[in-house]
Amino acid sequence: MINEFKKIVIKIGSSSIIDEKTGxxxxxxxxxxCKDIAMLANENKKxxxxxxxxxxxxxxxxxxxxxxxxxxxxxxxAAIGQIELANCWQQALKKNKISSAQLLLTLEDSEVRRRxxxxxxxxxxxxRNKVIPIINENDTVATEEIRYGDNxxxxxxxxxxxxxxxxxxxxxxxxxxxxxxxxxxxxKFIPKVEKIxxxxxxxxxxxxxAYGSGGMVTKISAAKxxxxxxxxxxxSSGKIKNPIKAIINGSKCTWFIPSRNPLTARxxxxxxxxxxxxxxx
Numbered sequence: 077m078i079n080e081f082k083k084i085v086i087k088i089g090s091s092s093i094i095d096e097k098t099g100x101x102x103x104x105x106x107x108x109x110c111k112d113i114a115m116l117a118n119e120n121k122k123x124x125x126x127x128x129x130x131x132x133x134x135x136x137x138x139x140x141x142x143x144x145x146x147x148x149x150x151x152x153x154a155a156i157g158q159i160e161l162a163n164c165w166q167q168a169l170k171k172n173k174i175s176s177a178q179l180l181l182t183l184e185d186s187e188v189r190r191r192x193x194x195x196x197x198x199x200x201x202x203x204r205n206k207v208i209p210i211i212n213e214n215d216t217v218a219t220e221e222i223r224y225g226d227n228x229x230x231x232x233x234x235x236x237x238x239x240x241x242x243x244x245x246x247x248x249x250x251x252x253x254x255x256x257x258x259x260x261x262x263x264k265f266i267p268k269v270e271k272i273x274x275x276x277x278x279x280x281x282x283x284x285x286a287y288g289s290g291g292m293v294t295k296i297s298a299a300k301x302x303x304x305x306x307x308x309x310x311x312s313s314g315k316i317k318n319p320i321k322a323i324i325n326g327s328k329c330t331w332f333i334p335s336r337n338p339l340t341a342r343x344x345x346x347x348x349x350x351x352x353x354x355x356x357x
Contacts, residue, residue, distance in 0.1 A: 077331070078324050081242035081308070083122045086113070087231035090128040091248040092314025093161075099136045101129070101164045105317055107171065109246075112320035113208070114172035122203040124238055126211045126231040127165065133157030154215035165210045175207045180214035186233045199238045226291075232298035236305045243302045244323070245295055246314030251330030252292065254279050270333045272300055303334040 078084070088109070095102050113123055134157030135144050144150050162178045169176045179198065185191045202209050213230055228245060235243040249257070254264040269276055280292040295311055302309040312329035316322055323329055 077308075078116075078242060078244075078320070079119070081121065081240075083124075083238060083240040084116060084242045084244065085124045085126060085231055085235040085238065085240045086244045086320070087126040087227055087246065088128060089227070089245075089247050089314060090132045092246050092319075093127065093129045094132040099132065101133065101161070103164065103168070106164060106168045108317040109319060110168040110172050110174070112318050113169070114174055116320065117172075117174060117206075117208070122238075122240075123208050124199060124211060124234055124240070125165070125208060126227050126234055127161060128212070128227045130154045130157035130161050130212060131215060133160050151216050158212065158216070161212070162210060169208060175205075177202050177207050177209050179209050179211045180216075181211065181230070182214050182217065186237065192237060196237045199234075203238075226294045228294040228298040229301070232301035232309075235302050235307045235309075239305075240307055243298070243307055243309040244320065245298065245309065245311045246319050247295070247311060248313070248315060249292075249311070250313040250328045251311050252276075252279060252295075265328070266330055267328075268331050268333060269299070272296060272303070272332075299332040303332055306334050308332065308334060 093101060093106060113125075116123055131144070131150055131153045134153035134155065135149075137156050138144060138149050138153045144153060158180070166176050179195070181195065185195050199209055211230070211234055213227065231243060231245065234240070252266040252269065254266065257263040257265075266276075266279070277293075277296060280296040299309050309332040310323060310329050311332075312319060312323050312327065316327075
C-alpha cells in the first residue's frame with residue numbers, strides 16, 4: 077500500500093530510537109530504518125521525518141534519575157539531546173547518500189497562518205532539492221502553554237502542512253487493540269479504521285497506559301487530523317529492524333483510511349488548530 081503514496085511523513089517515537097537501558101540512540105536500528113527511507117527516496121517519494129528522542133538523550137546529563145519533572149530541566153535536556161539526535165540522523169542518512177536538514181517547530185508555527193505557510197514553503201523547498209527534513213518540537217523554548225505536547229500530533233500537522241498522502245507512526249505497539257494487549261492477551265486487534273467514532277476513542281482510552289508518553293489517545297487524535305486532510309495513517313511497530321519494509325511486506329499494523337474528499341487547504345488548517353482563539357457571541 078505504501079508504494080501508492082508520493083509524500084510520506086514518518087514519525088519515530090522515543091521508545092523506538094532510544095535504548096531504554098543505555099539512554100543512547102539505537103544506531104543499528106536507525107541504520108536499518110534509513111535503508112528503508114533510501115528505498116522510498118529512490119522511488120522519488122518525498123519524505124519528512126518527525127523524530128522524538130531529544131529529551132531522552134539529554135536527560136542523562138541533566139539528571140541521573142529516570143524522570144525529569146521541571147520544565148527548565150526538560151528544556152535543558154532537549155538542548156543537549158537535540159544536537160546529538162540530529163547528528164545521528166545526518167550520519168545514518170549520509171551513508172545512504174541522502175542529505176538532511178533540521179526543523180524545530182513550536183505550536184505557533186502551525187497555528188499562525190503566515191508561519192504555517194512559511195513552514196510549508198520551507199519543506200517544499202527542501203523536497204525540491206532532494207533534502208529530507210528531520211523535524212521535532214522546539215522543546216528548548218516551548219512552554220507548557222505553547223506546546224504540541226507529543227510528536228504524534230506534530231507529525232499529523234506536518235502531514236497536513238506538506239499535503240502528504242501517508243503518515244507512518246512507528247511505535248512500541250503494532251497497532252490499535254480493543255483492550256490493552258499487555259493486560260489481555262486475547263485483546264482484539266483492529267487492522268483497519270475507516271471512521272473515528274466514540275467506540276474507537278474508547279479503545280484508545282482503554283489502552284493509553286501501554287503506549288509510551290504519547291499514548292494511543294494522541295495517535296487517534298493524529299489520525300483525525302490526517303484523515304480530515306485526505307491522508308492515510310498507519311500505526312506499526314518500531315521495535316523491529318527495517319520497519320518500513322516490514323509494513324510493505326504485510327506486517328501487522330493498523331491502517332486509518334480517509335474519506336475520498338479531503339478538506340480544502342484553508343479548512344484543513346482551521347480544523348487542525350490545537351488552540352483556536354476567539355469567542356462565540
